Amino acid sequence: MSYESELLDINTEKLLADILYFIRNYIIGLKKEGVLVGLSGGIDSCVVLKLCVEAVGKDNVLAVILPEKDSDSKNIKDALKFADSLDVRIIYKKITPFLWLLGVYNLYPPSFIIKKSLQEKFVKKEIDKISKRNKEDIFIANLEGHSDKDLNKGIAYYRIKHRIRSSILFYYSELNNYLFVGTVNKTERITGFFVKYGDSVADIMPLNSLYKTQVIKLAKFLKIDESIIEKQPSPDLIPGIKDEDMIGLPYIKLDLILFGIENNYTDNDIIKVSNASQTEIDRVKKIIEKSEYLRAWPIGL
Numbered sequence: 067m068s069y070e071s072e073l074l075d076i077n078t079e080k081l082l083a084d085i086l087y088f089i090r091n092y093i094i095g096l097k098k099e100g101v102l103v104g105l106s107g108g109i110d111s112c113v114v115l116k117l118c119v120e121a122v123g124k125d126n127v128l129a130v131i132l133p134e135k136d137s138d139s140k141n142i143k144d145a146l147k148f149a150d151s152l153d154v155r156i157i158y159k160k161i162t163p164f165l166w167l168l169g170v171y172n173l174y175p176p177s178f179i180i181k182k183s184l185q186e187k188f189v190k191k192e193i194d195k196i197s198k199r200n201k202e203d204i205f206i207a208n209l210e211g212h213s214d215k216d217l218n219k220g221i222a223y224y225r226i227k228h229r230i231r232s233s234i235l236f237y238y239s240e241l242n243n244y245l246f247v248g249t250v251n252k253t254e255r256i257t258g259f260f261v262k263y264g265d266s267v268a269d270i271m272p273l274n275s276l277y278k279t280q281v282i283k284l285a286k287f288l289k290i291d292e293s294i295i296e297k298q299p300s301p302d303l304i305p306g307i308k309d310e311d312m313i314g315l316p317y318i319k320l321d322l323i324l325f326g327i328e329n330n331y332t333d334n335d336i337i338k339v340s341n342a343s344q345t346e347i348d349r350v351k352k353i354i355e356k357s358e359y360l361r362a363w364p365i366g367l
Contacts (some may be wrong), residue, residue: 070091073325073339076280078287085272089121089247092333094267100126100246104265106302107131107138107145110249110273112294117272118247119152120288123129123168127154130238133229134162135171136185136305144294151291161230170226173219186306192216193307203349205312209258209356224303228264235268245269253278256324257350258357259301259313266360277321315346341365 090327093101101118105111117128129149133142149156165171174188197204198216207217231327239246248268250260252275273281278299285295299317301311310316315323319340326336333347 067247074277074279074283074321076276076283079278081284082117082287085117086121088138088272089118089245089270093245096245096269098243100128100242101246101247102128102130102235102239102242102244103247103272104231104249105129105131105145105149105286106249107141107143107148107294108299108302109285109290109294109297110251110281111145112148112290113281113288114247114249114272115149115152115154116288116290119154124153127152128157128238128242128244129154129156130159130235132159132161132234134160134165134227136227136290136303138300140297141300141302144291144297146293148294159234161227161234164230165227168226170223173223182305189304190305192220196220203314205314206349206352207357208312209353209360220304224301225261225264227303228261232264232267238271247272249273251278251281252276253317253321253324255361256328257313257320257353258359258360259309260360262360277324314349315342319346320350323347327351327354 088359089101092098094314101122103111103115103118105115115127115129129145131142131145131149146156146158193204196207198337200207200212200214200217202215207214212218222344235246238244246269248265248271250271251273254260256267256272261310276284282295301307301309301312313320319342320338323336323342323346325331326339327350331339336342336347337344
């Protein structure tokens with residue numbers, strides 16, 4: 067086992083027992099009759115769904131799949147196939163009509179283009195233009211208020227999707243008296259790689275203390291499909307954008323930097339364990355700082 071692996075290693079058997087107890091305890095404490103998970107077809111939501119089935123049994127689990135026009139068809143198929151393999155109840159509802167009604171798709175002309183590849187090229191070109199025009203890190207710019215109207219359009223375009231989903235998920239959880247179980251992991255939480263009041267809200271977050279690379283280890287232990295584990299992570303909100311495109315670092319390096327910061331390593335020690343540059347470490351620290359307000363509830367006087 068490498069030093070890198072040891073730093074982010076987890077006792078999967080103990081962790082599994084702790085998470086199952088955590089889920090069951092909140093169901094009892096809040097007098098819920100089952101659990102609900104928003105299923106995207108990505109590794110995090112698939113792990114959470116499997117954990118819920120392990121915790122309370124398939125008959126007490128509801129998987130809600132809420133795709134829209136920009137959703138990757140592979141993710142939709144993976145979500146349906148995985149939920150079906152666990153034999154849980156499924157609610158499948160497209161949120162495209164809600165987004166059309168709000169005028170979201172009118173923000174970008176490529177919404178009318180059928181070919182997904184053309185949409186992906188347009189998005190990447192737009193992101194590159196915004197970054198060059200403002201001479202700024204696009205991920206950090208995304209965390210701050212900004213005067214660039216194209217950037218603001220992009221932010222509004224993708225964030226509304228998670229916020230509509232969270233409203234629908236709460237609706238179905240309350241309708242069934244189910245516990246709404248969220249899927250945000252520790253890496254996403256610390257870096258602000260989530261939508262405030264979107265995928266960041268739920269009744270409980272069982273992956274909240276696990277870095278992304280640790281979620282992958284747990285997924286392997288739970289025998290989640292290899293195709294889901296190996297799939298390149300994506301927020302699946304804008305065509306063609308992957309997690310590591312936005313974050314600018316591979317997850318293993320990012321997690322080791324975050325681990326070092328959390329455990330008060332010196333920058334030199336972080337460099338040794340992660341093989342990151344000082345520039346990369348400084349950037350991650352800035353991301354943590356700029357995303358702090360996203361982790362807080364509304365600020366009072």
